[in-house]
Amino acid sequence: MKTIKIAGVPEHFNLPWHLALENKEFESQNIDLQWTDVPEGTGKMCQMLRSGETDIAVILTEGIVKDIVAGNPSKIVQVYVESPLIWGIHVGANSSYKTVADLENTKVAISRLGSGSQLMAYVNANNQGWKTDDLQFEIINTIDGAVEALTAGTADYFMWERFMTKPLVDSGVFRRVGDCPTPWPCFVIAVREEVLEKNPEVIKTILAIINKKTKTFKNIPNIDETLATKFNQKKEDIQEWLTLTEWSQDALPKKLLNNVQNQLFQLKIIDKIGTFDEIVKAI
Structure with a gap:
């Protein structure tokens, strides 16, 4: 059993991960995926990736792009939520x-x-x-x-x-x-480079499992009620949120990364533009 640590915010976007964990879908592939909720959000998860406290983060696009440009030894492996936040x-x-x-x-x-x-x-x-x-x-x-x-x-x-x-x-x-x-897709999946180098097949399997889950997530019976109960929301608000939210199973395109970086640079949030290969690794 291969242990992999993953972190994400305790929000409705990440319920597909929890359902896959509850169904032992990672375990069935000999992966012990250990989830940590991070209510503090992106800044804290960047720190956790840097320190090795987590191997994977489901994280805001702009935050991880900024931190990789600033030296975080991680790569974006795919877009997780295509729609804006x-x-x-x-x-x-x-x-x-x-x-x-x-x-x-x-x-x-x-x-x-x-x-x-x-x-x-x-x-x-x-x-x-x-x-x-x-x-x-x-x-x-x-x-x-x-x-x-x-x-x-x-x-x-x-x-x-x-x-x-x-x-x-x-x-x-x-x-x-x-x-x-956000003027870009809101969440991406980032993985520490060391983990990507040592366990590419494990990461590929994890992505395959979560992508299968997000493809069919909206079709789960009574998913609106499940989300409303779990996250203390009104059912009609969750239904609106579901209509606005689109998950992704694709790599981050170069054009999109350029768009994010150009805007962050213009806003002086980053002081240089990183290359595609420094920030993204499609697997």
């Missing part, structure tokens, strides 16, 4: 801010430096025509930390996946003042 822009329920425009020159709560919540704050600022150099950040680690910061006023707004934060909007903790979709 819709980031909700949230303020505290009692905040005086009513629109996204009101948030210029205020402080944004982010899970950590290099996280998707930080990178998308730059994308949003650029969309709004704000000076991205003027962005101010408050590190809050998790959604719970964001609730504390926005309620106490130590940060003014927080960007996170719209559907995962909707229960906080529905319960009157947050107000959503706008959305900011």
Whole structure:
């Protein structure tokens, strides 16, 4: 039995992995796939890949591209979710801010430096025509930390996946003042280079299993009810999310990587453009 460690956010996108694990689909191929939930998100998973704490990460595209360019010894092996991530822009329920425009020159709560919540704050600022150099950040680690910061006023707004934060909007903790979709597919699968070199067939088998699962995921009977119960969501919200979400079984195309890097470079999130071979390895 080959042990492989994998990390991902505890969100609805990753239920296909958990279903495959519950069904012992990896185990049947002699793979002990050990999943770790990482509520802190992309910045933490980049750190885990660098330290060897995880072998694989299901991770935001922009975050891992940035970190590989900065020296993370990992490669993107395929796109996991083809559709954009819709980031909700949230303020505290009692905040005086009513629109996204009101948030210029205020402080944004982010899970950590290099996280998707930080990178998308730059994308949003650029969309709004704000000076991205003027962005101010408050590190809050998790959604719970964001609730504390926005309620106490130590940060003014927080960007996170719209559907995962909707229960906080529905319960009157947050107000959503706008959305900011990623201008690229949201999740990719990244693997440490050392693991790719030593176990290419194992990684290939893992991808084959998860790709088979995501191809048929939406057709699972009552999957909307399963997701709603597991992630504390309203069934109609999950149904909307399912219509917007498309999984992928394909490698990351060069044109798409160029698009991501060019935008990150323009926003000064990366200071150089990496080559395709430095960032991607299709297997």
